[in-house]
Amino acid sequence: MFATFLPKSKKEVETVNLAFYHRRKDCRRPSLSGTTIIVWSSVLLPPSRIAASSSSSLVRQFLVFICSIVLLSQSVGRSVTIVFVWSSQILPTHHRLLSCVRRLASVSVTILPPSSQTAQKKNPSPFQFPSFEFREQKLNQEKNLRLRRVKQIVLFLIQSLDRLVLCLGCFWIRYKKIKNVAAEDYGDLDLESGEKKGFFPMVLVQIPMCNEREVYQQSIGAVCNLDWPKSKLLIQVLDDSDDPITQSLISDEVKKWQQEGANIVYRHRVIREGYKAGNLKSAISCSYVKDYEFVTIFDADFQPTADFLKRTVPHFKDNDELGLVQTRWSFVNKDENLLTRLQNINLAFHFEVEQQVNGIFLNFFGFNGIAGVWRIKALEDAGGWLERTTVENMDIAVRAHLHG
Known part of the structure; x- marks a missing residue:
């Protein structure tokens, strides 16, 4: 030197x-x-x-x-x-x-x-x-920065490879025309005519919400209009709102649909423990739920179509090993602007490619938290809802898959 x-x-x-x-x-x-x-x-x-x-x-x-x-x-x-x-x-x-x-x-x-x-x-x-200490610290920072960049590049390459494999799997599914077919097709069956031949188990629908003043009417109205026998359907509105005005509005909406013949109940928790997972766990433990075989969950901003249950529940017929049927969903305002269109493309890739390929080739995919039908026994065997995490949907899906 x-x-x-x-x-x-x-x-x-x-x-x-x-x-x-x-x-x-x-x-x-x-x-x-x-x-x-x-x-x-x-x-x-x-x-x-x-x-x-x-x-x-x-x-x-x-x-x-x-x-x-x-x-x-x-x-x-x-x-x-x-x-x-x-x-x-x-x-x-x-x-x-x-x-x-x-x-x-x-x-x-x-x-x-x-x-x-x-x-x-x-x-x-x-x-x-x-000083030498300062230069050594600066060199360590530069070294760590280069290391982080290398890790980011490696993770990007791994993710790109994963997306490529998923796309190839999707093309293979289209080429082989692999498709999940329900055991029974209701077609244009009119439930109001009294003809109720088919698979109509007891279904529980849960709508967890918290201070959802803007969208609660649309979601409750869409669920109450589901095309399913009234005696086989129970709707739970799980309100965790801390605003008294919002609580009153939601309660009045439930009473309105009760007067129209819908089998719907309003439930409010005083102690809000566990957030959404705690809300679902508390509601499904009610004594009157033991007679129901399946449960489906919709957030307060979801509007399911009337034939939702007729297109999902038949997949469980004669298939006791099936614990979950996850459906695709989209945005109501997907064509509003460029940002909503890009978000819809990302969501469509998740359902059309990622979920479909993982479900067919790996026999596992993550539960999206809503718009899915669970077999209640599968939920109980997996340990039920746990408040240990805010991503309760993936937590229950992993535990159910590991349970078999």
């Missing part, structure tokens, strides 16, 4: 500085005649190591370095100015060292002690260099 800064000719004798001085772009080169050697104690000779042993080999090496520069500079006929910048207070060992340097001919020695923080702000010295 030292050899690279030794002057080799008259042209190079003008100024000899350390690499740290050149890295400071805001520092001006000192206009000193002859050769200027800037010695930074924390780099070349730490004061703690000098104080430990004044006659150590390190001190001798340092003196040899100074003398070699001085003798080489004198050989080309130029004077030498040595500037010492100490990173701590001047120790007695430093004085002994400087006294040795002063004995050299044609050498002027200048000592720049460290100034206070206030003085550094008012009169910044051109000889304030970063």
Whole structure:
């Protein structure tokens, strides 16, 4: 390191500085005649190591370095100015060292002690260099940044490969014309005519909501219009609202549909523990739910079509190993602007490609939390709803899959 800064000719004798001085772009080169050697104690000779042993080999090496520069500079006929910048207070060992340097001919020695923080702000010295610790910390930060970038690239490649495999799987499904077919097709069966031949088990519909004043009417109205025998359907409006006005509005809406013949109940929790998972767990534990075989969940902003149950429940017929039927859903305002169209494309890829391929080839896909029909026994065997996480949909899906 030292050899690279030794002057080799008259042209190079003008100024000899350390690499740290050149890295400071805001520092001006000192206009000193002859050769200027800037010695930074924390780099070349730490004061703690000098104080430990004044006659150590390190001190001798340092003196040899100074003398070699001085003798080489004198050989080309130029004077030498040595500037010492100490990173701590001047120790007695430093004085002994400087006294040795002063004995050299044609050498002027200048000592720049460290100034206070206030003085550094008012009169910044051109000889304030970063310490080794600072440079090492900066290098570690750059190394960590490069490592993070490499990880991001690797994760991007893995995700891209995953998307490619999913797309190939989707093309294979289309090529082989693989399709899940329900065990029974109700077609245009009119339930109001009294003809109820077919598979009509007891279905529980839950609508969890919390302060949903803007959308509660649409969701409750859509669920109450489901095309399913009234005696086989129970609707639970699970209201966790903390606004008394919203509670009153939702309760009045439920009473209105009760008067129209819908089998619907309003349930409000005083202690809101567990958020949505706690709300569903509390509702499904009611005594009157034990007679129901299936449960489907809709958020307050969902509007299912009237034939939702007629297109989903028949898949469970003669298939006791089936625990969940997940349906696709879309946005009501998907064509409103560019952002909604892009969101709809992303959602369509999730259902059309990701969910379909995983369901057919891996026999597993994540429950989306809504618009799915669960077999209540499968929920109970998997441990039911747990309040340990806010992604209760994926939690129950993983546990149900691991349970078999």
